[in-house]
Amino acid sequence: MTDAPLLPLFILLTSLGIAPLLFALPERSAGLRTAINLGAAGLKVALVAWLSWKVSQGVIYDLRFTVLPGLELKLQADPLAILFIALSAVLWFITTVYSVGYLEKGPHRARFFGFFSLCVGATVGIALAGNLFTFLIFYELLTLATYPLVIHRGTAEALRAGRIYLIYTLGGGLVLLLGTLGLWVLAGSTDFVPGGILSDVAVAAPLAAQLLFLVLIAGLGVKAALVPFHAWLPIAMVAPAPVSALLHAVAVVKAGAFGIMRVVYEVYGIETAQALGLTAPLAAIAAVTILYGSLRALSQDDIKRRLAWSTVSQVSYITLGVALASPIAAIGALAHLIHQGLMKITMFMAAGNLAEGLGVKKVSQMNGVGRAMPGTMAAFTLAALAMIGLPPLAGFVSKWYLATGGLEAGQGWVIALLLGSSLLNAGYFLPMLHRAWFVEPGAAAPDGLAHRRIGWMLAAPPLATAALVLIAGGLANAPFSPLEWTRFIVALEYPQAAFDDLPEAF
């Protein structure tokens, strides 16, 4: 017995519960709104910490609510859920601080923060979902909650982006609904169970199982921005910076990637998926996405657009790690879920600061920004280097595990892929760093880089996440580091892989 069996529900409510409050709050009560936001975010971090500790002690949380005959809403806190929920809790807190600073005088703040917390609530729901049905519900909620954020500026461009976003994600949601129904009809359950629930069906009706996989991955691949479902992501970057940060680092794309993980590990089971020959095509798609995203990023001048294409590429590392079907690669994938989030959110917040403080929105305007905003650019630099995979930063850790896993699985091409991708990463990040630090501000810069002061609420968050990037990489083997936790998970998902046999990080 646990002392607080409803703990997962409380965590969900810290975000969902305050949303109506935030909607109803008058526009000018900024102080109260900030207090509610930060209070809830802080509370959630605390609750998640408590939950993580409980789960690591082997406590099982399982909440069910019957919606339709036989069909339950199910919240369960397993280690995989904890991984994602911890990421969202920490980053929500930081992003909230950043958003308060970013939107200080903007319009519609009540609406913004209302949907913002709904969005995070949906993410928590996705993390805690104990079956595909519950997952689907929160997946759709996430779509609906992010749409008003994407079009927050209310311009024609934002609305166009919003429409594309909506078409893609609701379309994806619909496909996922189809997949969920299919799963329900085929297996009579949609539960997430380590080892999967489809082993019998895979024997009886392999073709149906394969088709179902295709449908599910297509539905999830939209949010995970797998090629060819990726087009919405670069367009959706018209959203305000904190929204982009959240979308790219925690909420939307991660929901897709996380869903793919759940489907491969806990709906099919890695062995069944392999037996059905499903992992190799998935890996191929991921590989294509990785290269394609990086290539497209090279030619973008808009900073946020370049970052967005980079996200397309980076998120697929996670899918790749899952699809390689090796425990070590799985560790890499799971770690990358966290690491990519930390890195990308740093970069988006930094990009937002550049736009706010200096009016710089394009790579070609970045000349000399390092001297104008050293703190922000330091954080950006750190995150960029980590992305490229410089040891001992976070990105290196995940890439290392992926490569090792690839070798272990007998897939040597992964090494080449990772090398190539890293080179491309360097190809689009290094010029930015070069301009920022080593080129004199020229005539191209708007306002001659007249420095508008940005408050601490904008300046501090990227530094904090950059620090986390450093810690996650440097202290990868410390207890309770993301990497340690991922080993715990992989031990559950790969029963045959002995925990102790897993190699150390270095």
Add this chain to the structure above:
Amino acid sequence: MTELPTIDWPTAVVFAPLAGAILAFAWPRRAAALGLASVLVTAGAVAALALQVLAEGAVLTRLGNWGAPLGIDLRADGLSTVLLAMTVGVGAFVSLGALDSYAPARADDRTRRYFWPLWLLLLTGLNGAFLSTDVFNLYVMLEVIALAAVGLTVLGGGRAAVRAGLDYMYASILGALLFLMGVGFVYLELGRLDFAGLIAAEPAPALTAALALMIAGLLLKTALFPLHFWLPGAHANATAPASALLSGLVVKVSLYVFLRLTQYMPLPDELLVTLIGALGAGAILWGGIQALRAERLKLLVAWSTVVQIGLIFVAFARAGQVGLAESWKAVALLILAHAVAKAGMFLAAGRIKDEVGHDRIADLDRSPIRPTLAQFTFALAAISLIGLPPSLGFAGKWVLMEGAMAAGYWHWVGVTMIGTLFSVAYFSRVLASFLRFDRMRSPVAEHQGWALADAAPLILALSALGLGLAAAPILAFMEIGYPFGATP
């Protein structure tokens, strides 16, 4: 158990609104107060009836103690009771909304005074129809509903409303007369009119004719494509609370009767089931296209009713003839979902029109007035109508698709998904204009147009969303008394 049975609740459910109608008409100055009070009393009666049904199973009242087939019985089983609760629940909130819509500042004295008797007569007819077990009695109830509904349609009094009302009237009378002709054939063959007689009946040519006539009449009344021609005009041109009642409740009655009859008198051929589903698919496509082209908000909402009715008929046909025994559940859930969400949506649309001053979709984003809460309500209702989780619309769609998939009827799954895409497309037209801010001249004031009047539509929209989580108990309740079992 409390001492409930001293009052016969099915009778009370019909007579309470009737008494209200009489009082509200005879005493126009107090129409609103009397009307509201009687709606609340009716709600109480329905609640008591629901408790009784929950405790004892289906409740049967043999009016005059003659018993069918000589007399007329009222019967409240789970399905009837759920629909009664839907009617009175939606009705209560629409009544609240009407207090604002017909407030002295917005509507003339006469509109306000006539709304209540007409609405209460409508409620009498609706409740009576849901409790009826006799086909001729159903005909009379359908006429009560039709006359009151036409009255509500033309309540605004404009030329478009009167013309639409007249079209509605023609369609409504014709539908009722087709039904009456069917009743004639039933009597010709069976010599009785009660449901029990229908269930026990052997197939016969006269019964086939009766079924065909009755179904044709009901489809006309329920506005299934291509018999929907009267609906968009009538629902779009009525005043908002009237539209909410018409779209939310009135079309549901003929659907309900259709459901009952097709259970008691099975369709003779699989082809017919497919045909009805195909008409539903046609409604989804045609209604979707028209909704995409609609220039006015209320017209768009009215076309969405055409689409939703189509979806309900697809749910009916989802698993073919053999699946009918289960398909009614999907139909009932969708009926419920549409009633609650569409009533909320029409009220919200009315609020938007009241605040902005017009309901031209293309110009909504030019207005500096943004009735935020009404727009939010509209969006919530749209979520349920689109069928996104966790709304009631989603639950209904899930049951629909689940059944279709299990039976291998993939075409219905496809139609449902296309319908969903359509509804996303036409509702997002509206939502985008709510959220666009770069086309207006003056700045938006903060929290504009929040009013207590938004409470009624908001609660309806939230219910449509939240009731999805209660779909399992609702389904369980609906099965009380085995609505379509061997014993009626």
Add this chain to the structure above:
Amino acid sequence: MVEPLLLFDALLGLAIAALAVAVLTVHDRFAMIVLFIVFGLMSALAWVRLSAPDVALAEAAIGTGLTGALLLTTLHHIRAAPAAPVPVPGGVVVANLGLCALIFGGLAFAFLLTPLQAPGLAPAVAQNMAASGVGHPVTAVLLNFRAYDTLMEVVVLLAAIVAVWMVERGTVQAPAPVLGEIYRGFSRLALPAIVVIGSYLLWVGAQAPGGAFQGGAVLAAVGLLLLLGRLYRPQPAHRPFARAGFVLGTAVFAGVALLVAGGGRLPFEYPAAHAKTLILLIEGMVTISIAVTLAALFHGREPEAVPVSEKSE
């Protein structure tokens, strides 16, 4: 003796069908209504042949007489409108003709295959007549066995007058033609006679063909005569009385139906000792309501305090 009557029936049937066609095809709208009235009377005659005198009475009085009056007064109002606004495309006509012919064929087929020997509810009615409180089976069905239907029918009538008053609010009707002295003299003669006939029909309904609806319709004719001859002009001040008249039947009917319940009895279950009295009470009140309502439906708009320029002639 049977054969000639069957021939008569066949001719009557043909005439009825032909009249129906004529109603739809005759060009002049006045002639259309007159033909419809003839059609209605012929149908009533046919129903007499089918041993349904109650129905024939109701059809002649309400379905034909009052409906005809309603149609004529409406025609008087809209006489300025073009007779046939838009011609319907020939293809549509032919398609619908085909459809209706098909429907006729199908229904006739089903009808011919059905033996007309179903026992129906006649035995059940006969068995329970003694308990019904009245001697005439049709009245027993209307006011006792299926009283609920009849109550709802009165509700329909109530809904109609509410809707008509609502629709025509604030309108000024075209002045009706002045009918002159001879008409007035006639109506003075006819009015009391009609009242007597209406009351007789109501009273006799308990035992023989007749009853509340037929009686009410005849009494409504009193209202029509008064209105046409301007012997009575509705005033705004009369509205409360009119409303009371409209709801009287429904209220008493529903009230009695509910009040008899209790003490183990169900709604509409009249105590055997008082059944006849209660039914007569209901019938009387319903007759008043029907008469007032039908006359008001004929008059149309609610009398309002708008300046009506009727003094001009």
Add this chain to the structure above:
Amino acid sequence: MTSGLIFGLTGIAVFAIGLFGALVMVEPLRRVLALKLCSVGAGFLLVVGAWREPPEAPDPVPHALVITGIVVMISATAVALALIRRLHMLERDTDD
């Protein structure tokens, strides 16, 4: 050949004629009349359903139903006619 048969077919024919009129006619009054024809047709069918060969008394229940139907129909007709009058007035006013 019986009276019931003859008038049953008459009723069905009248119903079909009325249905045709209701579908095709554009003139408001004529549409109302067409609907009225339908109701008479339905009345015929019910009265025929009640009819028995003369020595036997007819079934009173359908008679009661038809009387109800007649009253319901005049109610509906009155509302339709009121709408027609109102529409005519509104259209005349806007045409001026």
Add this chain to the structure above:
Amino acid sequence: MLLDLLALALIAVGAFFFVAGTIGLLRFPDTLCRLHALTKADGLGLGLTCLGVALLAGTAGEVVRIVLIWFFVATSSAVCGHLIARHVRRAANAGGR
């Protein structure tokens, strides 16, 4: 038996006048002429028919009723004829002006 035959004869003659009146209604050129044919012939036809039916009646009560019917129908058709003629004259005046 003789009474029956007489009654039938009266009714037949009455019917003949009705038919004649109807032919007049259909064949005569203008409203006043039609009215003339109709009111005269129908009045006679009605009287004869009523007489015939009265001969067949079984009780005195029925006879009284038939007489009442004759009286009212005759009166009302006379009034109707008057009203129609009056309307025609007014319409003619209105047209002539």
